[in-house]
Amino acid sequence: MSVAVKLEARRVAIKYRRQSTGLDLVAVDGVDLRIDDGEFVSIVGPSGCGKTTFLNAVDGLIAIESGALVLDGREIAAPGPDRAMVFQQPSLLPWRTVTGNVLYGLEMQHRGGEESRKTAARLIDLVGLEGFADSWPSELSGGMQQRVNLARALATDPELLLLDEPFAALDAQTRETMQQELLRIWGATRKTALFITHDITEAVYLADRVIVFTARPGRVKLDVRIDLPRPRDLRLKREARFIEYERTIWESIREEVLRTESRAQVA
Amino acid sequence: MSQQPPGNIDSGVVLDGSYLAASPTPAEAVALAPRGAARASAIRGHEPVIIGTVTVLLFFVVWQGIGLLRDRSPDGLALGPFLFVPPSQLFLPAPLDIAKAFQAYVQDGRIWKDVAVSGQELAIGYVAAAILGIILGLLVGWYARLRYALDPFITFLYATPRIVLLPLFIIWFGIGVESKIAVVFLGAIFAILINTTAGVRNLDANLVKVARSFGASDFQLFRTIALPGSVPFILTGLRLGIGHALTGVVVGELVAAQFGVGQMMAVAGATFQSSKVFAGLFLIAGAGMLMTFTLQRLEQRFQAWRPKPN
Ligand SMILES: Nc1ncnc2c1ncn2[C@@H]1O[C@H](COP(=O)(O)OP(=O)(O)OP(=O)(O)O)[C@@H](O)[C@H]1O
Ligand SMILES: [Mg+2]
Numbered sequence: 182m183s184v185a186v187k188l189e190a191r192r193v194a195i196k197y198r199r200q201s202t203g204l205d206l207v208a209v210d211g212v213d214l215r216i217d218d219g220e221f222v223s224i225v226g227p228s229g230c231g232k233t234t235f236l237n238a239v240d241g242l243i244a245i246e247s248g249a250l251v252l253d254g255r256e257i258a259a260p261g262p263d264r265a266m267v268f269q270q271p272s273l274l275p276w277r278t279v280t281g282n283v284l285y286g287l288e289m290q291h292r293g294g295e296e297s298r299k300t301a302a303r304l305i306d307l308v309g310l311e312g313f314a315d316s317w318p319s320e321l322s323g324g325m326q327q328r329v330n331l332a333r334a335l336a337t338d339p340e341l342l343l344l345d346e347p348f349a350a351l352d353a354q355t356r357e358t359m360q361q362e363l364l365r366i367w368g369a370t371r372k373t374a375l376f377i378t379h380d381i382t383e384a385v386y387l388a389d390r391v392i393v394f395t396a397r398p399g400r401v402k403l404d405v406r407i408d409l410p411r412p413r414d415l416r417l418k419r420e421a422r423f424i425e426y427e428r429t430i431w432e433s434i435r436e437e438v439l440r441t442e443s444r445a446q447v448a
Numbered sequence: 449m450s451q452q453p454p455g456n457i458d459s460g461v462v463l464d465g466s467y468l469a470a471s472p473t474p475a476e477a478v479a480l481a482p483r484g485a486a487r488a489s490a491i492r493g494h495e496p497v498i499i500g501t502v503t504v505l506l507f508f509v510v511w512q513g514i515g516l517l518r519d520r521s522p523d524g525l526a527l528g529p530f531l532f533v534p535p536s537q538l539f540l541p542a543p544l545d546i547a548k549a550f551q552a553y554v555q556d557g558r559i560w561k562d563v564a565v566s567g568q569e570l571a572i573g574y575v576a577a578a579i580l581g582i583i584l585g586l587l588v589g590w591y592a593r594l595r596y597a598l599d600p601f602i603t604f605l606y607a608t609p610r611i612v613l614l615p616l617f618i619i620w621f622g623i624g625v626e627s628k629i630a631v632v633f634l635g636a637i638f639a640i641l642i643n644t645t646a647g648v649r650n651l652d653a654n655l656v657k658v659a660r661s662f663g664a665s666d667f668q669l670f671r672t673i674a675l676p677g678s679v680p681f682i683l684t685g686l687r688l689g690i691g692h693a694l695t696g697v698v699v700g701e702l703v704a705a706q707f708g709v710g711q712m713m714a715v716a717g718a719t720f721q722s723s724k725v726f727a728g729l730f731l732i733a734g735a736g737m738l739m740t741f742t743l744q745r746l747e748q749r750f751q752a753w754r755p756k757p758n
Contacts, residue, residue, distance in 0.1 A: 241661075242657065259663075260660060260661050260662065260663045261663060262663065265661070265662070266658075266661045268654065268657070268658065268661075270654050272655060274655060274658075274672070276676045276679075277753075278753075285658070285672070286662040288668075288672075289662040289663055289664040289668055289672075290663055317752070318753075319753065319755035320755075
């Protein structure tokens with residue numbers, strides 16, 4: 182039996198009209214991608230290659246120029262309750278408590294009410310914020326705010342979880358803790374997840390597959406299946422197989438960076 | 449970060465006297481430490497009030513001292529090579545003279561009528577300005593077309609010192625409370641309106657993205673992001689509006705009125721009763737401080753989520 186395809190991108194191109202010059206900028210061009218139900222996929226690539234752009238398009242925040250972006254057999258046209266984004270910045274509403282923030286998505290989707298309060302309480306525990314339900318965001322550390330950001334996305338119970346460098350702003354220790362927490366939570370929910378990061382170790386550690394984007398305009402350059410057993414723990418990062426995966430991906434990104442640098446020198 | 453308007457609103461709103469006074473310098477902390485931490489912290493908790501009270505008392509003592517000096521040696525006091533001649537009572541009455549004038553003002557009963565009239569002008573004008581200013585500000589901030597339509601009028605009226613409209617208001621509404629209500633209203637509304645508009649327009653792009661990502665409608669975006677985000681701006685507008693409103697009352701009554709604290713001051717000034725003018729001044733200042741204090745209470749209630757200084 183084959184697993185259902187969750188998300189399919191066919192020759193996706195996305196353009197920006199730049200206000201400064203009035204010219205078009207092609208951010209991604211020809212992204213082909215299939216993600217199965219329940220898969221955890223990491224995307225890495227040189228800075229500015231269009232990862233965030235692609236993720237925003239999957240979320241429905243921006244429109245694609247050409248190609249097709251299909252979720253569960255339907256073309257993506259707008260944001261929907263089947264997707265939820267964990268933003269790079271915690272982006273919490275400062276005037277809402279932790280609970281209020283976790284409930285936010287549900288309220289926007291008219292799914293507030295008694296049941297949702299229980300969901301929020303459960304998720305606050307799940308992300309390890311017991312006792313902080315009534316705290317203001319300004320009273321939380323960066324790592325704690327990122328946990329709320331994650332809980333807020335999980336609260337709407339999406340089919341597809343989109344994460345845009347959610348741990349980029351955290352220090353190394355907090356970051357590893359959050360990686361483990363994310364794996365634990367993901368293990369409990371098994372949502373399909375699309376995870377963007379700059380950190381190759383993080384990409385390999387978390388994912389079933391790591392996808393490398395080319396330099397802008399972004400496109401899939403490499404698609405590596407990570408055959409490492411789950412549940413994973415941090416010792417895995419020291420193992421030879423793990424390091425081998427890291428090296429393959431590192432080489433691939435390096436090649437892209439060098440290619441753009443030489444192109445810049447010629448120009 | 450949230451809430452970054454043209455200029456940083458966080459610092460703009462939070463930075464007031466109490467914030468500055470609340471953090472002792474290292475030197476003070478060291479000086480207090482040996483006397484026992486418990487006592488030091490008890491003092492430090494009330495430090496802003498204690499220091500403030502002491503300086504105010506000192507101010508009045510010196511002021512009264514000048515009055516006493518005048519009574520003792522009206523020809524002046526030699527301070528080495530300098531001769532200090534105290535100003536005459538007409539020029540600068542002493543605090544006790546002012547208190548006496550105030551007492552007389554209370555006893556002849558005029559004060560109640562004046563305060564009632566001025567209070568009415570202030571309350572009606574200011575409350576109307578607050579309600580209309582906030583509602584209009586929210587609408588103008590949210591609907592760009594409405595903004596384009598009203599911007600010329602708002603800019604014109606905001607650029608005009610509204611007090612110059614007083615002669616017109618007196619022609620239109622007479623010299624009773626109505627003309628003063630109008631000038632208070634117009635004086636206060638623009639600060640409130642313009643700040644509210646700025647608050648609504650100052651949307652945090654990150655939060656807008658969050659709202660959109662969760663499928664928020666325009667109205668939900670307004671209610672959950674724009675409106676709460678504009679509260680600090682609205683409060684700033686309300687606070688600025690107090691000053692404009694008080695100016696409106698006093699100047700309005702100075703120009704033409706039958707009753708009111710400003711009118712009393714105008715008459716007292718014209719008849720060289722400077723103590724009485726000062727009494728009126730303190731009355732007006734008291735009203736302004738009371739309003740500002742009430743507003744600060746409101747701010748604390750509405751902004752529990754704001755990070756506390758220290
Ligand atoms: N709103 C925008 N308007 C115009 N151009 C944009 C806009 N957003 C992004 N771009 C351009 O699109 C390209 C891709 O941007 P994107 O943010 O998707 O890159 P990224 O891969 O997420 O980079 P990073 O890893 O640094 O976050 C960049 O060259 C960027 O300059
Ligand atoms: Mg990005």
